Amino acid sequence: MSDKVADLATPAQLQPTASTSIDDASKHADLVDMTVNARRAAEKEMNMSLMQGLRLYPKAAAWSMFISLCIVMEGFQVCLTPNLIGFQAFAREFGYLNNDNVYEIPAAWIAGLSNGATCGQIIGLFIAGSIAERIGYRYTVLIALVWITAFLTLFVTANNLTTLLMGEILCGLPWGAFQTICISYAAEVCPVALRGYLTCFVNCCWGIGQVIGIGVIKAQVAKGDTGHWSWRLPYALQWMWPVPLAIGVFFAPESPWWLVRRGRFEDAKRSLLRLTSPKRDTEFDADETIDMMRHTTELEQEITEGASYLDCFKGTNLRRTEIVAMTWAIQNLSGNSFSGYSSYFLQKAGVSPSHSYSFALGQYSINIVGVFGAWALMACGIGRRRLYVSGLACLCVALFVMGFLGLLPEAKRDSGAMATGAMMIVWAACYQLTVGSVCYSLVAELPTRRLQIKTVVIGRMAYNVIAIICNILTPYMLNTDAWNWGNFAGFFWGGSCFLSLVYAYFRIPEPRGRTFAEIDMLFERKVPARKFESTVVDPFEVHIDEKRHSVSHVELTPKA
Secondary structure, three states, rough: HHHOOOOOOOOOOOOOOOOOOOOHHHHHHHHHHHHHHHHHHHHHHOOOHHHHHHHHOOHHHHHHHHHHHHHHHHHHHHHHHHHHOHHHHHHHHOOOOOOOOOOEEOOHHHHHHHHHHHHHHHHHHHHHHHHHHHOOOHHHHHHHHHHHHHHEEEEHHHHHHHHHHHHHHHHHHHHHHHHHHHHHHHHOOOOOHHHHHHHHHHHHHHHHHHHHHHHHHHHHHHHHOOOOOOHHHHHHHHHHOOHHHHHHHHHHHOOOHHHHHHOOOHHHHHHHHHOOOHHOOOOHHHHHHHHHHHHHHHHHHHHOOOOOHHHOOOOOOHHHHHHHHHHHHHHHHHHHHHHHOOOHHHHOOOOOOOOOOOOOOHHHHHHHHHHHHHHHHOOOOHHHHHHHHHHHHHHHHHHHHHEEEEEEEEHHHHHHHHHHHHHHHHHHHHHOHHHHHHHHHHHHHHHOOOOHHHHHHHHHHHHHHHHHHHHHHHHHOOOOOOOOOOOHHHHEEEEEEEHHHHHHHHHHOOOOOOOOOHHHHHHHHOOOHHHHEEEEOOOOOOOOOOOOOOOOOOEEOOOO
């Protein structure tokens, strides 16, 4: 905005002059009315408590949580292949006898299967980011659900690793779409009071899917080796998700923010009314809320000239894109990729297959409980930044402890293995209370609304690129015939987590309690991350010129 900034408008400047045409006067009046209404709506939203938000927006919360259930399906699938690797019926079908006379999938193929899904997600993210801004969130999700229903067939009918790899790649396309849409939809249909909770719920859905997936595998292990259907059945169960989800998504209201960006203000108002229960709050005014969305959209149009992927790397948007990308990438750099192979890792540490899946089931169960714990911490007034940074510190300690457990002598291998399993549970609890859950809130709140989808896409791409690297390294770290690091892998991920902690402390800001317009202004004024929470800014003291389409701003002052 720096080269577009005009002087702050005075009251006199806001009045139309005698030479003003009727058209210009009408536009001017509309702009003034929009700004006044936007301020009123923003003040109401900022003063709204959690319970008031739930009473006014119960349908928005319900629809957001329903759309997020698409991630349950993804969490279910993503945990299947890494955890089937340690299942002997699966390993015998696709693997070889290793030096310990146990069937095992080659490390290169383990990495290939994991990265196949990740590569598919990268492509799907890019496609979804472009399609969603054209046709809307609902129709993008519906297309993804139809696609995945067709290509799940490859998993169930696979007779070789190549077919499994094709299934991972092709099903990765809609998974990428789900990752983008669910978070963006949750951020846009809810007010500030609910935004952090419902974006974090996406992580809970991951946990639900993982618990179901690992539970199915554990049940198959308990039955013993029953042939190829013991591993095909978990893949086949994925067909239970798409049809009911598609029916619900078809009837869901579109995001009012997306409709406003398309200039469909009446449709946006109808959608907003479908998301709210106005009778429960007599102060609610749908027109004022739509004007708040219009004001933020107008402000962002002045700050950001275009709405392409390239614009995510221009001006202040570059900083926002970088933070979103790193916030998501740090999930893998803090050991999440490592934990994805938890049952395989624990078996290499000396835990029996049955117990390894029990530990994995406990770990994934914590993924669900951890989200509710994160909600409780946020309800106590703890900000996203503080949770994220302190969480990384705890994860770093846990990973180094796992590494040091590898130094125990062979005589204490059994006790060391169980201690490692317990430490994995501790790591999972810390992760889900902080980094795992809060990440979704941060990446949804920090981009501009104009570039929301595309910034989230780039951020998730960064996550997936790091995941590819991790998925190459981790199997070699754990494979008996490769590096065979065992517990010592904890040292590697502990070091990576420490570097992530340093980055987060200096770069990740606090968006808690801010409207999207306020966040826009803070980034535009280049406020340091550590001062975001303490800096006062009023986006309604910014004058949007209807003729020149330029904006002006006021000085920011620290909170007392």
